[in-house]
Structure formats: structure tokens, C-alpha cells
Amino acid sequence: MSKDMKYLVLENYIGGKFVPCSKLMDSFDPSTGEIYCKVPDSGPEEVDAAVRAANEAFPDWSAKSPEERAKVLNKLADLIEARLEEFAQAESKDQGKTITFARNVDIPRSAYNFRFFASSVLHHTTDCSQMDHMGCLNYTVRCPVGVAGLISPWNLPLYLLTWKIAPAVATGNTVVAKPSEMTSVTAWMMCQLLEEAGFPPGVVNIVFGTGPRAGDALVSHPDVPLISFTGSTATARLITERSAPHCKKLSLELGGKNPAIIFADADMDQSISTTVRSSFSNQGEICLCTSRIFVERSVYPEFLTRFVEAVRRWKTGVPSDPSNDNGALISKEHLQKVKGYVALALAEGAQVHCGEGVDSLTLPQHNADGYFMLPTVISGVKDSSALMQEEIFGPVTCVTPFDEEEEVISRANGVRYGLSATVWSRDVGRVHRVARKLQAGLVWTNCWLVRDLNLPFGGMKNSGIGREGGKDSYHFFTEVKVIAIKH
Numbered sequence: 415m416s417k418d419m420k421y422l423v424l425e426n427y428i429g430g431k432f433v434p435c436s437k438l439m440d441s442f443d444p445s446t447g448e449i450y451c452k453v454p455d456s457g458p459e460e461v462d463a464a465v466r467a468a469n470e471a472f473p474d475w476s477a478k479s480p481e482e483r484a485k486v487l488n489k490l491a492d493l494i495e496a497r498l499e500e501f502a503q504a505e506s507k508d509q510g511k512t513i514t515f516a517r518n519v520d521i522p523r524s525a526y527n528f529r530f531f532a533s534s535v536l537h538h539t540t541d542c543s544q545m546d547h548m549g550c551l552n553y554t555v556r557c558p559v560g561v562a563g564l565i566s567p568w569n570l571p572l573y574l575l576t577w578k579i580a581p582a583v584a585t586g587n588t589v590v591a592k593p594s595e596m597t598s599v600t601a602w603m604m605c606q607l608l609e610e611a612g613f614p615p616g617v618v619n620i621v622f623g624t625g626p627r628a629g630d631a632l633v634s635h636p637d638v639p640l641i642s643f644t645g646s647t648a649t650a651r652l653i654t655e656r657s658a659p660h661c662k663k664l665s666l667e668l669g670g671k672n673p674a675i676i677f678a679d680a681d682m683d684q685s686i687s688t689t690v691r692s693s694f695s696n697q698g699e700i701c702l703c704t705s706r707i708f709v710e711r712s713v714y715p716e717f718l719t720r721f722v723e724a725v726r727r728w729k730t731g732v733p734s735d736p737s738n739d740n741g742a743l744i745s746k747e748h749l750q751k752v753k754g755y756v757a758l759a760l761a762e763g764a765q766v767h768c769g770e771g772v773d774s775l776t777l778p779q780h781n782a783d784g785y786f787m788l789p790t791v792i793s794g795v796k797d798s799s800a801l802m803q804e805e806i807f808g809p810v811t812c813v814t815p816f817d818e819e820e821e822v823i824s825r826a827n828g829v830r831y832g833l834s835a836t837v838w839s840r841d842v843g844r845v846h847r848v849a850r851k852l853q854a855g856l857v858w859t860n861c862w863l864v865r866d867l868n869l870p871f872g873g874m875k876n877s878g879i880g881r882e883g884g885k886d887s888y889h890f891f892t893e894v895k896v897i898a899i900k901h
């Protein structure tokens with residue numbers, strides 16, 4: 415760890431060593447707008463050094479047994495858990511999320527990602543044909559792919575980075591990871607634990623920097639045969655183009671425009687409290703957040719009134735106060751973009767019920783330049799509006815009535831995205847029927863964000879290509895081979 419007068423200065427982690435970078439850039443504390451740390455602005459040179467280190471480490475790491483690798487992953491999980499509070503404080507300061515969210519969600523899940531894949535990798539089986547198929551026994555084996563390039567976003571920084579590193583190294587790959595330039599601190603803190611956990615030098619390399627420089631160098635590097643990317647659909651298009659000449663294996667986990675469908679027979683109390691959470695958790699900066707709420711017309715007025723009351727109780731304020739539900743948005747630019755959607759709603763004649771422009775937020779003087787915004791509920795928006803079509807990725811949700819089951823399915827599906835959806839009804843037949851017809855990789859009924867890590871995670875349409883999770887991550891991070899033995 416080094417200090418540049420008053421700022422934390424991060425260094426790349428390459429071949430088991432911290433390596434200073436000649437170019438640095440500022441990273442901000444979203445709750446104050448002040449510089450929090452200096453982050454390497456790495457380019458092709460740094461990425462190439464990391465890929466070489468990962469390539470050198472690959473033969474030994476991939477030759478280890480899954481049990482040996484699992485031991486190292488479990489040890490890293492222990493080390494993260496032992497420093498949970500330190501990691502949570504850093505994640506909250508770097509990202510703007512509340513300390514409560516970082517303590518209860520981000521950091522425990524980051525440690526659990528290592529524990530989960532340490533166990534999961536021990537329990538897969540491969541295929542075998544009938545004993546005598548044309549005089550041969552055919553069976554499959556799975557081998558690690560090589561150096562995995564991992565690129566992650568800023569909303570759940572360590573959580574999403576470890577969701578990629580853990581399965582990649584558990585299956586015997588070595589990695590070069592690039593976290594978001596806006597949230598690099600917890601990845602850098604994790605690098606300090608890798609040697610103690612037992613990772614040989616070069617197995618995990620982390621290069622910090624922007625997408626267009628460090629990210630692009632990784633994506634277009636000829637010795638990186640696989641890219642796992644989580645981020646926006648726009649970036650995924652660039653990554654697809656840049657990796658195409660090398661025929662890379664790609665996993666793309668992208669944005670969403672997730673509907674919640676509330677039928678008149680739903681449990682009102684539960685649907686309201688969960689939909690507040692699903693719309694506004696982590697400032698609405700989760701790819702799975704609800705941003706379109708369709709409510710059956712007979713209960714629409716009651717739902718809207720009670721929903722707005724509940725949203726007003728969702729507390730926004732300084733991230734370090736554990737009583738707050740929301741902290742600050744990631745950046746000034748993002749805040750302006752999200753607020754721009756509210757301005758557009760007003761220009762289109764929609765009604766803003768609470769939040770931006772309606773209620774006021776009192777903040778301590780020190781946080782006056784922070785990127786805060788109140789949770790905002792809008793109605794009267796057309797389905798064709800940008801508010802109903804584009805991913806806002808902030809604390810804004812739109813509510814609209816519907817009349818028929820088929821109508822709401824078609825409207826819910828009427829966007830380019832297909833990540834997740836929630837359905838609220840006590841009618842079990844309807845729940846199954848609607849869930850099957852929704853174009854989404856995940857459908858939650860009468861709940862939200864219940865995740866079994868064994869099951870496939872990912873989206874359809876513009877929300878992504880491929881799935882991650884237990885068996886899916888195992889398949890993605892390995893190549894399958896058929897071996898035929900003539901007897």
C-alpha cells in the first residue's frame with residue numbers, strides 16, 4: 415500500500431507483485447464528490463505483462479487437482495470474511511452504497527463466491543456413452559481454457575468481480591481481471607490477501623484502468639481466449655466486435671429493463687414492500703432492479719398511493735449512516751443522466767409522485783456536493799417513452815395500469831432487454847402461465863432476488879449471451895473434449 419500525500423494510490427497486481435503504474439487517474443467518493451484515491455490508468459503494456467504472467471502460471475495451476483485449488487479458494491474466503499468490516503467500509507466509500515448494503519450483501523457474497531465455487535467444482539460429472547458404441551467407449555473430459563479475461567462494472571464491485579474470478583480459477587484457468595475504473599479499491603485490497611491464501615504468483619492478476627485502454631487491450635489480446643464481461647449492452651457490442659477476429663469464448667451479462675407485474679389478487683403488503691426494495695435497492699443500481707411496474711387496473715389507485723407512501727419512507731442519506739436505505743449514485747455524470755429521465759418525463763406530461771423535484775433532501779454540509787437523489791416514482795408514461803424502454807440504472811421507477819393478462823405479457827416483453835421479471839399473484843396457474851411467457855432469464859414470483867447460485871444466471875435478448883452459475887460457469891470456463899477408446 416502506498417500513499418501519495420493525502421490519497422490512497424493503487425497499484426496493479428501482476429505476477430504476485432504490486433507494480434506501480436506511471437499514469438494515474440482520480441477516483442471519487444460519490445458521497446462528497448472529493449477524490450478518494452488514485453487509480454492506475456493502465457494500457458496495452460500493463461495488460462500484456464499481466465497476460466504473460468498468467469500464461470506462465472497456467473501449466474502448474476491447471477495441473478493441480480480441484481481439491482488443491484478449492485483449499486486456496488476457501489482460505490481466501492476466510493481472509494475476506496475476517497476483514498469484512500474493512501472491505502465494507504471501503505466498498506461503501508468507493509461506490510456510494512450504504513454501509514449496511516456493503517456489510518450485508520456485497521462483502522459476504524464476495525467471500526461466498528469463493529466458497530461456493532470451491533465446493534461446486536468438486537461435484538461435477540462428465541458424460542459417458544454406452545459401454546460399446548461401435549466398438550468404443552466414449553467419454554468426455556473438461557479442461558481449463560487458459561488465460562481468462564474478466565471485466566466487471568461498478569455497481570457491485572467486489573461481488574461481481576469475484577463471481578468471475580472464483581469459477582475461473584476453481585476450474586484451473588489463470589486470470590487477468592479489470593474492475594471498473596470507478597470502483598477499484600476492494601479488488602486492490604483483495605490482492606493483498608492472495609499470497610496468504612496460497613495463490614501462486616500469476617494465477618490472479620488485476621490490472622486497473624479504463625475500458626477503452628485497459629479493457630480494450632485485454633479484449634483484443636491474442637493470448638486471452640475467453641472473456642467474461644458484465645456491464646452495459648453498448649460496451650458488450652464493442653467487446654463482441656473486438657474479440658471476433660480471435661474467435662474468443664464470450665459470456666456477456668448485460669443490462670435490464672425489468673418489469674414487475676402486480677395482479678389484483680396479489681398480497682398487497684408484500685408486493686408493495688418488495689417492489690420498493692426491488693426498485694430502489696443500491697440506489698436502483700442493480701441490473702435486476704424493477705423499473706416498470708404494471709398494476710391490474712382494479713387495484714391500481716390503492717397500489718400507487720400505498721407504494722408512494724412506502725417509497726417516501728425509504729431513507730436516502732450519507733452512506734456511512736447504517737439507518738439509511740440509499741446512499742449516493744456512482745458519479746456526477748450518472749446522476750445527471752438519471753435526473754435527465756425525470757426531466758423528460760415531465761416534458762412528456764407524466765406525473766412525478768415523489769422524489770426528484772417533489773421532495774427535498776437535507777444533507778450534512780460535507781456531503782453537499784455528493785451525488786444524491788431521492789427515490790422517484792412516475793406515472794402516466796407511454797410504453798414507447800425512453801423511460802419505459804431504456805435502462806435508467808438509478809432510483810427511478812414507472813407505474814402503469816393494465817387490464818388483461820395477455821396485454822401485460824406483451825407490454826412487459828415489449829422492450830429490447832430480457833433479464834429479469836417479477837410476478838405477483840396468488841393464482842398458481844396464472845403464475846406458471848405468465849412466467850413461461852415472459853422473455854426474461856429470471857422470473858421471480860411473489861419474491862425478488864432469491865438466488866440459488868447453482869442455477870443459471872443471465873438474460874435473453876439485449877440482456878446478454880450465455881449464463882453463469884454452478885454448472886454454467888463450469889461449462890463456460892472449461893473446454894469439453896470427447897475421447898473414444900477402441901476395445
Ligand code: NAD
Nearest residue numbers: 566567568593594624625629630645646649667668669701
Ligand atoms: P460499462 O459497460 O460502462 O462498463 C463495464 C466494464 O467494462 C468496466 O470495467 C469498463 O471499464 C469496461 N469497459 C468499458 N468500455 C470498454 C471497452 N471498450 N472494452 C473493454 N472494456 C470496457 O458498464 P457500467 O456502467 O460499469 O455498469 C453498468 C451496466 O452494467 C448496466 O447496464 C448494468 O445493467 C450492467 N450490469 C449487468 C449485470 C448482469 O449480471 N447482467 C450486473 C451488473 C451490472
